[in-house]
Amino acid sequence: MVSHHAGLKSKRLKSFQEIWNLCEEQMLF
Numbered sequence: 001m002v003s004h005h006a007g008l009k010s011k012r013l014k015s016f017q018e019i020w021n022l023c024e025e026q027m028l029f
Helices: 002-029
Strands: none
Touching: none
């Protein structure tokens, strides 16, 4: 159960990083 929860958390974090990368490309920090 714990490993399954960690998998969901890492998957959510990965999607967050993808969205953050798109924001950085558009804003060009």
